[in-house]
Amino acid sequence: MTHTVKRDRMLVGGFALAVLTMPVWMTPLGAGYPDLLQRFAIYGIFAIGFNILFGLTGYLSFGHAVFLGVGSYAAVWSFKLLSMNVLPAVLCAMGVSGLFALAIGYISLRRSGIYFSILTLAFAQMAYNLAYSVLTPITNGETGLKIERVDPRLIDTWLSGPSTLIPSTNFFGMPMSGYSGFFFCAVLLIAAFYVALRIARSPFGAMLRAIKSNQNRLNYAGVHTRPYALTAFVISGIFAGLAGGLLAATDPLAGAERMQWTASGEVVLMTILGGVGTQLGPFVGAVIIKYAENIFSAFNPQTLHGIFAFLPDPIEDVVVTVTGLFVGNGWQLTLGTLFMLLVIFLPGGVIEGARRLGVLIGRKTAALRGRRSQPLGSALPASGAASE
Amino acid sequence: MALLQVKMVNKSFSGLTALNNVNLDVEEGSVHAIIGPNGAGKSTLLNCFVGRLTPDTGTVLFNGKSLIGLPPHRINQEGVVRVFQTPEIFADLSLYENVMIPTLARRDGHFALNAWSRADAQIKVREKVEHILDDVGLADARHVLAGTLSRGDKRRLELAMCLVQDPKLLLLDEPTAGMSRADTERTIELLKRIGERRITKIIIEHDMQVVFSLATRISVLAQGTVIAEGDPAAIKGDARVQEAYLGGAQF
Numbered sequence: 001m002t003h004t005v006k007r008d009r010m011l012v013g014g015f016a017l018a019v020l021t022m023p024v025w026m027t028p029l030g031a032g033y034p035d036l037l038q039r040f041a042i043y044g045i046f047a048i049g050f051n052i053l054f055g056l057t058g059y060l061s062f063g064h065a066v067f068l069g070v071g072s073y074a075a076v077w078s079f080k081l082l083s084m085n086v087l088p089a090v091l092c093a094m095g096v097s098g099l100f101a102l103a104i105g106y107i108s109l110r111r112s113g114i115y116f117s118i119l120t121l122a123f124a125q126m127a128y129n130l131a132y133s134v135l136t137p138i139t140n141g142e143t144g145l146k147i148e149r150v151d152p153r154l155i156d157t158w159l160s161g162p163s164t165l166i167p168s169t170n171f172f173g174m175p176m177s178g179y180s181g182f183f184f185c186a187v188l189l190i191a192a193f194y195v196a197l198r199i200a201r202s203p204f205g206a207m208l209r210a211i212k213s214n215q216n217r218l219n220y221a222g223v224h225t226r227p228y229a230l231t232a233f234v235i236s237g238i239f240a241g242l243a244g245g246l247l248a249a250t251d252p253l254a255g256a257e258r259m260q261w262t263a264s265g266e267v268v269l270m271t272i273l274g275g276v277g278t279q280l281g282p283f284v285g286a287v288i289i290k291y292a293e294n295i296f297s298a299f300n301p302q303t304l305h306g307i308f309a310f311l312p313d314p315i316e317d318v319v320v321t322v323t324g325l326f327v328g329n330g331w332q333l334t335l336g337t338l339f340m341l342l343v344i345f346l347p348g349g350v351i352e353g354a355r356r357l358g359v360l361i362g363r364k365t366a367a368l369r370g371r372r373s374q375p376l377g378s379a380l381p382a383s384g385a386a387s388e
Numbered sequence: 389m390a391l392l393q394v395k396m397v398n399k400s401f402s403g404l405t406a407l408n409n410v411n412l413d414v415e416e417g418s419v420h421a422i423i424g425p426n427g428a429g430k431s432t433l434l435n436c437f438v439g440r441l442t443p444d445t446g447t448v449l450f451n452g453k454s455l456i457g458l459p460p461h462r463i464n465q466e467g468v469v470r471v472f473q474t475p476e477i478f479a480d481l482s483l484y485e486n487v488m489i490p491t492l493a494r495r496d497g498h499f500a501l502n503a504w505s506r507a508d509a510q511i512k513v514r515e516k517v518e519h520i521l522d523d524v525g526l527a528d529a530r531h532v533l534a535g536t537l538s539r540g541d542k543r544r545l546e547l548a549m550c551l552v553q554d555p556k557l558l559l560l561d562e563p564t565a566g567m568s569r570a571d572t573e574r575t576i577e578l579l580k581r582i583g584e585r586r587i588t589k590i591i592i593e594h595d596m597q598v599v600f601s602l603a604t605r606i607s608v609l610a611q612g613t614v615i616a617e618g619d620p621a622a623i624k625g626d627a628r629v630q631e632a633y634l635g636g637a638q639f
Contacts, residue, residue: 005506203492203510204503210489213478220438220476221490221549222464224498231501 008197011279016190023179029291034182036294040287041185042246045192047270047282049239052196054268055277056205057232058212059109062117062264063124066104067097067237069131069259071244073138076145076254083155084147084167086176086184086249093245094238101237105230112215124264131256144255169249181250188246189283192239197279199235208232240267269339275349284350289335296334299327389452391416391588392437392557397446399432406432407443408612414557414605419589421599424609425633430592431473433609434559437590438470439463450557461498467556471563475542477549479535483526486534487517487548494553516552524548524578540571544578551582558582560591564598576601600624608632 022040026032031040046068053059071093078089108119131139139145149166156167169176171184199205207228210218215225248254257263266289274285304320304327311319326334346353390413399407406429414420422430435441437448439460448455455463464470478486491513496502508514521527524544529537534545543563550558563579564572576598582589593599599606599620606623608616610632616623623629 005509199503201506201508202503203496203505203507204501206485206489206492206507209481209485210478213480214476217476217478218489218493219460220464220470220472222461222493222498222553223489224459224461227499231503 008201012190012194012197015193015280015283019186019190020183022186023182030295031291034178036290037182038185038246038250039290041182041189042243042250043267043270043286043290044189044283045185045246046240046243046267047274047286048189048192048196049236049243050267051236051271051277051282052199052208052239053232053236054271055282056200056208056212057229059112059229059233060117060268061108061120061233061236062261062268063104063120063122063127064236064240064267065259065261065263066124066127067101067240068244068247068263069127069254069256070100071097071241072248072254072258073131073145073244074241075245075248076147076252079147079153079169079248079252080151081154083153084169085155086169086171086245088155089169089249090188090242090245093241093248095241097241097244098234098238101234101241102230105233105237109226109229109233121261121264124259124261128256128259128261131259139254139256142256144253146253169252176249185246185250188242192242193279193283196239200279204228204231269335273339273342273349275351278349278351281349281351288350292335292338293331296327296331297329299331390414391451392590393447393449394433394437395447395449397433397436397443397448399429399436399441399443405612407436410446410609410612410614412607412614412617414588414590416588417586418604419591419602421591421593421603421606422609423593423596423599423606423633427611428609429612430609431561432612434470434561434590434592437463437468437559464493464553465498467554468559469550469553469555469557470559471543471546471550471561473561473565475539475546477534477542477546480533482531483521483534483537483545484517484530486545487520487552488513490549491516491552520548520552523551523581540567540575543567543575547578547582551587555587558587558589560589560593562592562594564593564595572598 019041022037023032023034026037031037046064050061050064053061053064074096075086075089075093078092082088082092104120104123108116108123111119132142147166149164153163153167156163171180174180174184176184199208207218207223210223211225211229218225244254244258247258270285270289271282272285273288274283275281301320301324304323305316308316308319308323324330326337342349348355392412392414394410394412397407397410398405410429410433412420412422412433422433424430432441436443437450437455439455439458439462442456450463450466450468453466455466455468458466478489481489488507492502492507492510495513518527518530521530524547526541526545526548529541534542537545547563560579564575567575572595579589579591579602589602591599591602603620606618606620607614608623608626608629615632616626616629618626
């Protein structure tokens with residue numbers, strides 16, 4: 001097989017190195033601050049989990065934000081009732097969202113294709129509306145669920161007595177704001193990446209790929225496909241719950257808008273943009289989208305005028321008006337354009353683009369080397385191509 | 389007792405009778421060909437064995453156990469394995485993975501949560517897959533995507549996927565349909581080699597050369613009814629068969 005153990009170890013090692021050094025190499029790109037880096041890591045986890053269902057198994061869920069939202073609510077409740085330590089919060093988030101995924105997946109997976117997508121979308125909208133209105137006692141409706149001074153925090157109170165002010169979230173004393181929060185998320189991202197890789201290389205992962213490829217054949221090969229698909233659904237739900245829990249851990253409030261269909265759509269975009277079914281793609285897509293959201297939405301007419309100041313005034317005004325549509329509140333227009341271009345010209349996503357570029361460069365250098373060595377190696381004209 | 393016992397099976401589609409009181413006994417170790425003109429109900433009958441269709445009435449017993457109402461994956465786990473008329477393979481997986489998946493399915497049963505070990509590190513599975521791929525002559529292409537194969541090679545791949553499961557009963561639905569003469573010859577040769585493993589087989593086939601070179605027993609189906617059954621020599625000389633097939637002309 002082509003995926004050797006050694007190559008996978010290098011992949012995980014390289015990924016870990018790249019993620020942990022993000023504060024360094026993201027700074028020149030204008031993204032070297034903890035808030036944004038945290039979001040890269042968190043949405044990376046979300047997208048990696050989503051890819052197990054969508055990329056591997058071929059089931060396109062349009063309601064995955066439910067699990068993100070449920071994870072956030074569960075985590076905030078853990079802060080309120082148990083402790084400001086993020087460990088129980090994250091575990092609660094994963095457990096509760098896993099249960100939700102089991103229930104929603106059990107029903108939705110009775111259908112496949114577009115009907116499955118519609119069912120998940122319907123569940124997501126139901127969950128959103130429930131959280132927004134009916135379940136106000138649990139979700140605090142449109143205000144969102146917050147931690148308060150009067151919360152019981154049973155474990156914290158038991159360990160160190162009641163506190164008079166609102167403590168902040170922490171991991172055994174390590175605060176969840178700033179860089180320590182980022183590194184906490186980054187370690188979990190690397191763990192999530194590793195788990196997803198193990199799953200993809202396992203016999204279980206092979207079954208998931210077979211489901212995507214030809215479910216009928218798999219049935220006649222003696223495999224009961226539904227429990228496989230349901231397990232994939234639950235695993236990806238738990239990943240989403242972890243991401244939701246981390247969102248609450250770094251910023252302890254949870255609102256219904258986290259479950260809205262736009263949030264479900266966003267993770268689909270991330271996965272496709274990066275490369276469906278690839279190991280690195282979902283994280284790359286998550287970074288690109290969160291980066292674009294942050295950078296392009298921060299632009300305003302003043303900054304644009306600054307950028308295009310070298311143009312003659314009338315032209316500058318036209319250019320600023322046009323480009324102004326694509327930034328600020330309209331940053332999604334940029335994202336949409338980018339997404340369309342990518343799907344049309346590079347359906348494999350960014351990772352596929354990088355691979356093609358690699359092949360192209362490899363061929364160019366091979367050709368160069370071949371030309372240089374021609375006087376010596378003309379008796380073996382195909383040696384360059386063969387060694388490639 | 390016959391390995392597969394089919395008794396009084398009836399199946400009709402919105403009033404149109406496809407199978408009419410079909411009786412069939414397939415003995416262990418035999419190669420049982422089912423022949424008959426188009427629309428005789430051959431594929432319908434096969435579909436009743438693997439759980440794709442449920443007969444309206446009648447019984448299908450395999451090893452004394454009823455197959456009726458069982459889903460396809462359960463029937464497969466019983467040891468009844470089917471090769472499809474149009475090759476059903478995992479087009480965007482490699483040949484190796486195509487054969488590995490049924491091998492794992494046989495080893496682990498219809499569901500196993502085997503998510504932490506490496507699929508390519510299962511030595512026994514690997515040996516089995518390599519051996520079968522070698523057997524059908526596709527070992528050199530093990531890393532090729534299955535979708536890129538020629539039709540004949542896809543057939544052989546699917547055969548490998550079925551053989552690797554060590555079936556007790558192998559159902560072959562027109563294994564040489566649409567193949568060139570040379571490919572047909574190779575397939576016959578391959579099926580004969582499988583015959584040495586003493587796998588009980590049911591073959592649906594139009595090509596009489598294939599039928600008479602492989603079958604140890606032949607049932608002739610016409611308009612949903614078995615009109616004749618016997619060894620190849622008896623069937624060759626049966627007047628009713630020639631009537632049903634070629635309007636009286638010789639094979």
